[in-house]
Amino acid sequence: MADLHHQIESQPVIVVLVPLPLHSHLNQALQLATLIAAYKIPVHYATSATHCRQAKLRFNGQKSSDISNIIHFQELPDPISSYPENNLHPSLNASLELRHPMTALLQKLSSLSKRVVVINDSNMAYVVQDIPSISNVESYSFTCISAFSLLCILSQGILTTEETRFRKIVGGIEKIPQMTQTVTPEILNFLAVQSPYVDLKHGDIINTCRTLESSYLDLLKDENRDKKPQWALPLHTLHYRVDGVDKSRDKCLVWLDKQPPKSVLFVSFGSSTSMVEKQVKELAVGLRGSKQRFLWVLQDAERADGLSKAWKSGLPDGFEESVKGIGMVTRDWAPQVEILGHGSVGAFMSHCGWNSCMESLSMGVPIVAWPMHSEQPYNALLVTEMLKAGVAVKECDGDLVGSDLIKEAIEEIMVSDEGVIKRERAEEIGLSLRKAVEEGGVTRLEVDSFVKHITR
Incomplete structure (x- = not known):
C-alpha cells in the first residue's frame, strides 16, 4: 500500500x-x-x-x-x-x-x-x-x-x-x-x-x-x-502498426510470404466459437472446392482460463494432403492482426466479432461473414449491407451450412466482379481508418x- x-x-x-x-x-x-x-x-x-x-x-x-x-x-x-x-x-x-x-x-x-x-x-x-x-x-x-x-x-x-x-x-x-x-x-x-x-x-x-x-x-x-x-x-487501429513485425517468428506468416498478393482467404472464428464436426467437414469441402488459397486456424473455443484446445478431428480423411500447396491448416494460436496485415491475404472468413471486424477493415481486408451468436449478426449486417465490404455465408440460425454455399461465398469474394468491388470498398475503408x-x-x-x- x-x-x-x-x-x-x-x-x-x-x-x-x-x-x-x-x-x-x-x-x-x-x-x-x-x-x-x-x-x-x-x-x-x-x-x-x-x-x-x-x-x-x-x-x-x-x-x-x-x-x-x-x-x-x-x-x-x-x-x-x-x-x-x-x-x-x-x-x-x-x-x-x-x-x-x-x-x-x-x-x-x-x-x-x-x-x-x-x-x-x-x-x-x-x-x-x-x-x-x-x-x-x-x-x-x-x-x-x-x-x-x-x-x-x-x-x-x-x-x-x-x-x-x-x-x-x-x-x-x-x-x-x-x-x-x-x-x-x-x-x-x-x-x-x-x-x-x-x-x-x-x-x-x-x-x-x-x-x-x-x-x-x-x-x-x-x-x-x-x-x-x-x-x-x-482501439485496434490506434495501437497496431504493420511495420516492424518480425514475420519470421510465426509459421503462418512464413507460409503467407510464399503466396501471391491478395490471393489467400484467412479463415478463423475467434476465441468463443466452436463448430460441430459435421460443420468442420462441410467447411473443409467448401474450401477445397473453391480452389482458392486459404489459411485456416482450426481451434475449439477458449476455456474460461484463456486457453483453447485444437481440433483433433472433423476434417475429411486426407484433407490436408489434398490441399497441400494451396491451403494451410494450423491448430495453434495464430497472430491474427499480423496475418490480416499481410499482403498475401485477400479476404477474411470470420464470425464477425467486432474485434475481428475492426482488425480486418482497418487492414482493408473484406469479410466473408459467418455470424454465430450474440451481436455478431448485427456486425455482419453492417459489413455486408451497410458498408458493402463483404459477403454473407449464412444467417445466424444455427443450421448446418452446406459446402456448396460456402464455396459460392468464397468464390464471390475472391474471383467475381462483385467481389472486386467489395474488395476495393474494403481498401477504401481501411485507408480512412488509418488516416483517422x-x-x-x-x-x-x-x-x-x-x-x-x-x-x-
Whole structure:
C-alpha cells in the first residue's frame, strides 16, 4: 500500500479499467488502458486474479513482458464460485461477485487522488454500481461492440425499457435479428442484471471510428436525453502498426510470404466459437472446392482460463494432403492482426466479432461473414449491407451450412466482379481508418478530447 501511495499520490487523476472477464473484452480494456497510460496518467486494471493473468498473457495476441511496468494490475480475489473451464454462463455470473472487492478498491484509491475515473465495460455496470457513493469517483461506460449493433440491441429493449427511442435504426432495414435468437436466456438474464445501473455513467466510450459509423454514433447521441458526452475510440487501429513485425517468428506468416498478393482467404472464428464436426467437414469441402488459397486456424473455443484446445478431428480423411500447396491448416494460436496485415491475404472468413471486424477493415481486408451468436449478426449486417465490404455465408440460425454455399461465398469474394468491388470498398475503408489515427486525424483528436475531459 505504501508503494502504491508513493506512485500516485502526486497525481490529480488516476484511471481504473474494469473489464468483462471474457478474452476479447479483456484485451480491448487493456488496449484502452495502455492508450491512456501513454498520456502519463496512472492506470489501474482491476479484475479477478485469474483474468489479470489471462489479460497479460494474451495482450495483443502475444506475451508482453513489460506491460506490468505500464499498468498497475489490481488482482481482485477470484469469486468463490470460480470460473469453470468450458461454461460461459457461470463465468459471467461469477463476475457479479466482484462488486464488493471493486468498491473496496475504489474507496482506497479515492483517498490517494483528487479524482478517480472508472472506465467499466458496459456489461459490468452491476459491479461498479456503488460509485455514486464515493464523492470523487466518476464512471464512463466502455462499449466493445459497434454503434450499429448497440442501436439494434437498444431498439429491442434489451438494455433499456425505453426501446421506442431507438427504433430509428430499424427503419428501412429488413431482417434485424432478435437477441432472443442469438443469445441464451442466461445471457439475457445477465444483461438484465446490468440494466438498472447503466445510466449511472458520466459518458460513453465506443470501440469504433467516427469515419466508419458517424451516422449511428449521431443517432446514439441524439437519443441520449441526458446529453452525456460520447467518444469513439477504435482501439485496434490506434495501437497496431504493420511495420516492424518480425514475420519470421510465426509459421503462418512464413507460409503467407510464399503466396501471391491478395490471393489467400484467412479463415478463423475467434476465441468463443466452436463448430460441430459435421460443420468442420462441410467447411473443409467448401474450401477445397473453391480452389482458392486459404489459411485456416482450426481451434475449439477458449476455456474460461484463456486457453483453447485444437481440433483433433472433423476434417475429411486426407484433407490436408489434398490441399497441400494451396491451403494451410494450423491448430495453434495464430497472430491474427499480423496475418490480416499481410499482403498475401485477400479476404477474411470470420464470425464477425467486432474485434475481428475492426482488425480486418482497418487492414482493408473484406469479410466473408459467418455470424454465430450474440451481436455478431448485427456486425455482419453492417459489413455486408451497410458498408458493402463483404459477403454473407449464412444467417445466424444455427443450421448446418452446406459446402456448396460456402464455396459460392468464397468464390464471390475472391474471383467475381462483385467481389472486386467489395474488395476495393474494403481498401477504401481501411485507408480512412488509418488516416483517422494519424496526427490530427479525427480519432487522434477524439482521444485527446477524452483525456482533456478526464483531466479537466
